[in-house]
Amino acid sequence: MEIVCPAGTPASLRAAVKAGAHTVYCGFADETNARNFPGLNFDREEMRAGVAFAHGHGAKVLVAINTFPRAGSEPLWHRAIADAESAGADAVILADLGLLAHAAKHHPGLRCHLSVQAAAANADVINFYASTFGVRRVVLPRVLSVPEIAAINAETEVETEVFVFGGLCVMAEGRCSLSSYATGQSPNMHGVCSPASHVEYHDDKGALSAKLGGYTIHRVGAREPAPYPTLCKGCFQASGTKGHLFEDPVSLNAETLIPQLAKAGVTALKIEGRQRSRSYVAQVVRNFRAAVDAQAAGSPMPEGMLASLTEGQAATAGAYKKTWR
Amino acid sequence: MELTVGPNQFFWKPEDWSASYEALATAPVARIVLGELVCSKRLPFYQNRIPAAIEMLRAAGKDVVVTSLALITLKRERKLAAELAEAGVEVEINDLSMLAYLPTETPFSVGPLVNVYNEGTLAWLAARGATSICLPPELPLEQVRALARLGRDLGVAIEVWGHGRVPLAISGRCYHARLHGRTKDNCQFACEDDPDGLDVATLEGQKFLAMNGVQTLSDSFACADHQIETLQQAGVSRLRLSPQSGDFAAICALYRARVDGKADRGTVAAALRLTHPDIRLSDGFLTGASGAAWSGGRAES
Numbered sequence: 329m330e331i332v333c334p335a336g337t338p339a340s341l342r343a344a345v346k347a348g349a350h351t352v353y354c355g356f357a358d359e360t361n362a363r364n365f366p367g368l369n370f371d372r373e374e375m376r377a378g379v380a381f382a383h384g385h386g387a388k389v390l391v392a393i394n395t396f397p398r399a400g401s402e403p404l405w406h407r408a409i410a411d412a413e414s415a416g417a418d419a420v421i422l423a424d425l426g427l428l429a430h431a432a433k434h435h436p437g438l439r440c441h442l443s444v445q446a447a448a449a450n451a452d453v454i455n456f457y458a459s460t461f462g463v464r465r466v467v468l469p470r471v472l473s474v475p476e477i478a479a480i481n482a483e484t485e486v487e488t489e490v491f492v493f494g495g496l497c498v499m500a501e502g503r504c505s506l507s508s509y510a511t512g513q514s515p516n517m518h519g520v521c522s523p524a525s526h527v528e529y530h531d532d533k534g535a536l537s538a539k540l541g542g543y544t545i546h547r548v549g550a551r552e553p554a555p556y557p558t559l560c561k562g563c564f565q566a567s568g569t570k571g572h573l574f575e576d577p578v579s580l581n582a583e584t585l586i587p588q589l590a591k592a593g594v595t596a597l598k599i600e601g602r603q604r605s606r607s608y609v610a611q612v613v614r615n616f617r618a619a620v621d622a623q624a625a626g627s628p629m630p631e632g633m634l635a636s637l638t639e640g641q642a643a644t645a646g647a648y649k650k651t652w653r
Numbered sequence: 654m655e656l657t658v659g660p661n662q663f664f665w666k667p668e669d670w671s672a673s674y675e676a677l678a679t680a681p682v683a684r685i686v687l688g689e690l691v692c693s694k695r696l697p698f699y700q701n702r703i704p705a706a707i708e709m710l711r712a713a714g715k716d717v718v719v720t721s722l723a724l725i726t727l728k729r730e731r732k733l734a735a736e737l738a739e740a741g742v743e744v745e746i747n748d749l750s751m752l753a754y755l756p757t758e759t760p761f762s763v764g765p766l767v768n769v770y771n772e773g774t775l776a777w778l779a780a781r782g783a784t785s786i787c788l789p790p791e792l793p794l795e796q797v798r799a800l801a802r803l804g805r806d807l808g809v810a811i812e813v814w815g816h817g818r819v820p821l822a823i824s825g826r827c828y829h830a831r832l833h834g835r836t837k838d839n840c841q842f843a844c845e846d847d848p849d850g851l852d853v854a855t856l857e858g859q860k861f862l863a864m865n866g867v868q869t870l871s872d873s874f875a876c877a878d879h880q881i882e883t884l885q886q887a888g889v890s891r892l893r894l895s896p897q898s899g900d901f902a903a904i905c906a907l908y909r910a911r912v913d914g915k916a917d918r919g920t921v922a923a924a925l926r927l928t929h930p931d932i933r934l935s936d937g938f939l940t941g942a943s944g945a946a947w948s949g950g951r952a953e954s
Contacts, residue, residue: 399800400771424770424771425773425777426772430773449726450725450750452725452731453752471724471726471826472726472825499823500823503768505819505822505938509862509937510944512942516770517770537857541945544856563856564853564854564855566853574826652826
């Protein structure tokens with residue numbers, strides 16, 4: 329299986345490639361990609377150099393242009409597709425219908441992947457994207473169990489890519505405006521979720537409250553570690569129950585499911601984390617490369633190797649196990 | 654400007670479901686979208702009532718449209734969607750999967766849960782047969798304006814979320830079931846006790862969100878009272894009102910008077926404050942700094 333690794337910076341791209349990534353994905357430094365964070369992403373020259381470096385080491389580069397273009401500003405997104413192609417990218421990752429139509433018409437030679445932000449969750453819609461826009465691979469939304477993924481692969485020729493490690497969206501991706509409800513900044517429009525610019529910490533009689541857009545997302549004792557206030561992993565109350573009503577502050581780790589995902593016909597395993605440091609990226613990539621190599625050789629899976637890297641030290645297999653629902 | 658009643662997002666008792674549409678038959682709205690949007694497990698409880706409701710509303714002169722599910726994953730959900738495409742009634746697609754089933758010559762409507770953010774997407778959907786598009790609720794006014802302009806040129810009616818708890822997210826996980834320590838497959842229909850969704854507050858008790866099975870909504874009720882004239886001038890031809898429990902036909906009448914110019918700016922919000930003193934209003938997605946913001950606070954207090 330192919331491992332697809334995040335690169336938020338040129339240094340991370342080189343680190344991921346050297347650590348054994350088959351493929352890296354990255355984006356331009358603007359709102360055309362879903363990790364539009366300060367200090368992250370690539371300018372045009374860096375993209376050209378990054379693609380050349382990866383190709384020189386036998387790795388591929390995918391360019392994520394996976395936000396939904398703003399009305400009146402589509403040329404910014406169209407230019408990103410053209411520049412990805414001329415930089416030599418192996419594919420672009422798109423979510424928006426209008427952009428898919430644009431790419432199919434104006435860049436017919438450019439390989440196109442469907443972003444997780446399109447949340448294509450069944451074989452019929454995946455085949456629709458393939459027959460209508462020539463989509464060659466789909467990144468599956470994190471709402472499907474492993475048997476459901478196997479069933480999809482049995483009904484489509486489109487390659488499937490699934491997330492195996494890193495941040496976990498609890499909601500169907502590309503269909504969530506929780507962040508813009510609280511802060512005005514959204515994944516779909518701005519490429520950000522629960523942005524740091526809207527986070528405030530309040531020390532309140534020995535307890536630390538983390539607020540997002542003025543709403544308390546969680547509160548911990550002074551000596552407890554305070555997780556980042558990601559909205560859907562907050563601690564709230566409803567009908568007398570207090571707790572993490574949507575999801576615990578966990579991140580995804582599906583490393584033990586690699587054999588099952590291979591059996592389910594998955595082509596590529598995706599690691600989340602373009603906002604992560606290059607040393608983190610290199611360590612995760614090395615571990616996953618070892619795991620897929622072991623899988624290919626029929627050797628036993630190395631286990632528990634990534635536990636220390638997961639957010640808040642707690643991990644979940646998410647929707648891949650049906651009981652998560 | 655026409656008024657559209659969106660699909661009921663919640664899980665009501667079958668008799669309450671039917672009664673709500675009987676009340677809407679005489680309400681001053683032109684268009685009614687019904688059917689199950691949120692969870693396919695709810696549908697067997699009232700599915701057999703849908704044809705009669707359609708007939709009754711048509712006889713009352715309403716345009717009737719049936720919604721698709723918002724998230725189609727399971728085999729039986731795909732089958733339901735394929736059957737809906739062939740049912741001979743106008744469909745509102747709320748998951749792009751519907752495009753895999755709808756014959757290319759069949760006109761259709763697009764609901765607020767389909768991502769129509771820009772001209773390219775709008776034009777593509779229009780060419781595919783979309784005649785009416787309710788824009789995603791998070792779109793700010795400036796972009797509504799740009800899309801309404803193109804909609805007019807292409808002959809597509811543009812609709813905006815005007816009233817009701819705003820759908821913010823859809824998930825594979827059922828939060829109502831999770832709250833009761835159950836999984837989605839064994840949910841025991843925990844959502845049926847909350848006809849307007851279950852309030853979710855912060856640890857400090859500040860109202861924030863509402864859970865509705867696999868869906869998460871805003872705690873506040875959107876209210877476009879202060880934007881009506883601006884939306885009309887922008888060329889928005891329909892305003893969507895999302896059903897809630899109680900006398901919803903009366904709420905429709907408030908908006909009818911407002912869009913007809915028979916009631917001043919602020920009157921809908923003021924009336925809602927009297928009949929629903931506990932609810933918070935918002936219009937921030939259209940004109941505020943965040944979705945939860947409300948532009949009319951000081952004017953009414």
